[in-house]
Amino acid sequence: MQATKTILITGGAGFIGSHVVRLFVSKYPNYQIVNLDKLTYAGNLANLKDVEGKPNYEFVKADIVDGEAIQKLFLEKQFDGVIHLAAESHVDRSISNPTEFVFTNLIGTVNLLNAARATWKNQAADKLFYHISTDEVYGSLGNEGLFTEQTAYDPHSPYSASKASSDHFVRAYHDTFGLPTLVSNCSNNYGSFQFPEKLIPLFINNIRNNRPLPVYGKGENIRDWLWVEDHARAIDVIFHQGKVGETYNIGGHNEWTNIDLIKLMCTIMDRKLGRGNGTSEQLITYVKDRAGHDLRYAIDSTKLQKELGWVPSLQFEEGLEKTIDWYLENEAWLKNVTSGDYQNYYEEQYQKR
Numbered sequence: 001m002q003a004t005k006t007i008l009i010t011g012g013a014g015f016i017g018s019h020v021v022r023l024f025v026s027k028y029p030n031y032q033i034v035n036l037d038k039l040t041y042a043g044n045l046a047n048l049k050d051v052e053g054k055p056n057y058e059f060v061k062a063d064i065v066d067g068e069a070i071q072k073l074f075l076e077k078q079f080d081g082v083i084h085l086a087a088e089s090h091v092d093r094s095i096s097n098p099t100e101f102v103f104t105n106l107i108g109t110v111n112l113l114n115a116a117r118a119t120w121k122n123q124a125a126d127k128l129f130y131h132i133s134t135d136e137v138y139g140s141l142g143n144e145g146l147f148t149e150q151t152a153y154d155p156h157s158p159y160s161a162s163k164a165s166s167d168h169f170v171r172a173y174h175d176t177f178g179l180p181t182l183v184s185n186c187s188n189n190y191g192s193f194q195f196p197e198k199l200i201p202l203f204i205n206n207i208r209n210n211r212p213l214p215v216y217g218k219g220e221n222i223r224d225w226l227w228v229e230d231h232a233r234a235i236d237v238i239f240h241q242g243k244v245g246e247t248y249n250i251g252g253h254n255e256w257t258n259i260d261l262i263k264l265m266c267t268i269m270d271r272k273l274g275r276g277n278g279t280s281e282q283l284i285t286y287v288k289d290r291a292g293h294d295l296r297y298a299i300d301s302t303k304l305q306k307e308l309g310w311v312p313s314l315q316f317e318e319g320l321e322k323t324i325d326w327y328l329e330n331e332a333w334l335k336n337v338t339s340g341d342y343q344n345y346y347e348e349q350y351q352k353r
């Protein structure tokens with residue numbers, strides 16, 4: 001089949017990126033999907049086993065920090081659209097090593113913007129550079145209110161500061177150079193293929209292996225959780241119907257304190273593992289709080305829902321059950337990503353607290 005569009009997806013071997021690649025490859029057989037990924041500790045081609053070999057899919061191993069390689073690739077492929085997800089994504093790692101986040105999240109994004117600008121020149125009208133970002137750029141909420149697209153940026157962690165900077169650069173390239181851009185800011189994702197450094201897969205893995213569950217501070221921080229496949233669907237809708245130059249917030253209207261979520265996970269896991277009710281909760285261990293820990297995130301996604309008709313498809317309890325089942329059924333995947341360097345990372349994180 002002759003490709004009607006060539007789309008670059010960066011970070012496609014990561015958690016959210018792999019779901020976006022899978023959705024686009026299967027839904028749009030007439031698009032050529034190019035997945036560019038450096039394959040850091042978080043990038044894993046095993047996340048895309050079912051996509052490999054499809055005629056409209058191609059993988060390119062590259063580092064977005066390497067501006068020359070990126071320019072060359074853009075000239076060679078003449079992309080019609082870019083969906084940019086590649087990033088360093090873990091807040092705790094950004095506290096240990098902020099500079100890495102500046103390189104990938106800021107310089108990497110600017111390299112992609114430069115390459116798009118140089119390739120598209122004055123023919124950018126039907127092209128699109130879509131940047132995937134986070135609700136963390138808005139900072140922290142008190143007990144009331146929601147983040148809207150008008151909320152002023154107020155990032156607190158090196159991760160969110162690097163994402164906020166990259167969002168500003170994307171908008172600046174739109175306003176200054178007329179680059180056709182879009183930005184979306186999403187709340188916490190959960191689901192299959194998430195690296196077990198993030199709360200939900202880490203705790204599933206620890207409960208299964210009877211390891212302590214390190215709850216930061218009092219566990220009172222609040223996050224708004226969205227099923228990753230609903231995020232991927234939102235990205236599809238925004239990419240195809242979003243108004244160029246705009247920003248869309250994506251969220252689940254699904255707020256949980258960490259401790260309530262952890263207790264729910266413990267209850268579900270007790271049932272699934274055939275343990276007595278209350279067994280896994282005994283693993284809960286309160287540890288030193290994360291530095292600069294934002295109290296509450298909550299997204300108002302009215303604009304996306306009203307203007308583009310997207311709504312989340314899955315209730316959280318159902319999604320969490322499905323997610324726990326996936327990790328229990330995919331032990332080999334978990335074992336593979338938690339071997340080697342992971343052990344050092346884990347011991348270091350835990351001992352620091």
Ligand code: NAD
Nearest residue numbers: 011013014015016038039040042043063064086087089189
């Ligand atoms: P992830 O860490 O699972 O995956 C990131 C991917 O980017 C990996 O495959 C990695 O190999 C790749 N990568 C990292 N540095 C690279 C570089 N220099 N060059 C090329 N590739 C590189 O992240 P994720 O959770 O899937 O997040 C994807 C995007 O979505 C990020 O931009 C993140 O900020 C954003 N986001 C994430 C969440 C969430 O809850 N996970 C929520 C909102 C927004």
Ligand code: TDX
Nearest residue numbers: 089090091134136187188197198199214215216221258
């Ligand atoms: O061991 C832990 N103990 C704990 O109490 C971990 C890993 C986390 N937590 C807390 C910190 C947060 O309040 O759980 C909450 C969720 O933590 P993470 O899974 O690390 O996610 P968060 O820091 O909220 O950021 C996530 O959502 C927004 C993603 O990692 C980002 O990439 C995304 O942009």
